[in-house]
Amino acid sequence: MIRFESVSKVYDDGTTAVDSLDLEVPTGSLLALVGPSGCGKTTSLRMINRLIDPTSGTITLDGMDVLSTDRVTLRRKIGYVIQHAGLFPHRTVVDNVAALPRLLGGDKKKTRTRALDLLELVGLDGRFANRYPWQLSGGQQQRVGVARALATDPPFLLMDEPFSAVDPIVRAQLQDEFLRLQGEIGKTIVMVTHDIDEALKLGDRVAVLRTGGVLAQFGTPLELLTQPVDTFVADFVGGARGYRALGFDRLPGETALTPHAPVKLGESVRGRGWVVVVDDTAQPIGWVDGSRTDTASVATLHRTSRFLPRTASARELLDGALASPGGALGIIDADGVFVGVLTATTVVGSVQGVAA
Secondary structure, eight states, rough: OEEEEEEEEEESSSSEEEEEEEEEEEETOEEEEEEESSSSSHHHHHHHHHHSSSSSEEETEEEEEEEGHHHHHTTEEEEEEETTTTTTTSHHHHHHHHHHHHHHTHHHHHHHHHHHHHHHEEEEEEEEGGGOOGGGGGGHHHHHHHHHTTOOOEEEEEEEEEETTHHHHHHHHHHHHHHHHHHHHHHHEEEESSSSHHHHOSSSSSEEEETTTTTEEEEHHHHHHHHOHHHHHHHHHHHHHHHHHHGOOOOTOOOOBBOOOOOOOBBOOOOOOEEEEOOOTSSEEEETTTTTSSSGGGGGOOOOOOOOEEEHHHHHHHHHHHTTTSSEEEETTOOOOOEEEEEEEHHHHHHHHHHO
């Protein structure tokens, strides 16, 4: 657990960066710090590993006061991930990951094996081990940075804008990969981000800070979306809060699917409108418009629509239904087999608790 108790940081010129901050990060959870420029989120993060010392108050890690702990000893318990990964350019990927364990006296063979395992864990196979950072994409470098931070298996992880230096598509992929990774490693994490959507997606709890390091609201993503404490938080979280809150909701188990008879390539779809096309294992491969063609074929297949399990969030289901060419979302079971469709009306009706 990480705990802030009345923590403040006031610089010599009188500037207050953080003001009487009280926060608690339960073991194994992720806290996202967000807010406008100058709100003290990075300062708060850096006080945890004593890159900056607080002026007053107490920060504890599992009950250990950071100010009473030697900096080197403290930082061995904390992994640190920054923008642009901060890799050593003259070292290979595997040597970057193994650098700290080797510095601490680890056996060369064992630390290399551990580094290779960590690269696999973050989605980089052995082909990348002997490459240099300049031979990697930005997203791959960030993965190496995460692996390096985990190399000593620290119980705590600090992340300062870890995915901000990559393009939106890679960023979303890294976020998804990190959610998977956190499900496996269960670290206690504090992350700074300027992106409220990233905070809501990754954070178990989110702390919204005002300018001057004043805590505006601390709560779950759903609480911020549905119960903002004031207009500052509401404006910062942004518009379409009701729709975005659906990302944390699931449909009731009794929500019925609409039956839909799929076809295979080569079969007739004449006069049927939009029809789901499946392969020989009954897994969907797309839709075809029976009002424009007589037979399902590769040439007439619409492949961009998503097919989701009914356990997906209500937001994903609604978005999928609205984006589908057939006006309904194709639903699959745990094995990827097509089982029926959901309309947007059904999704909205189920979330509102009324018969659709």
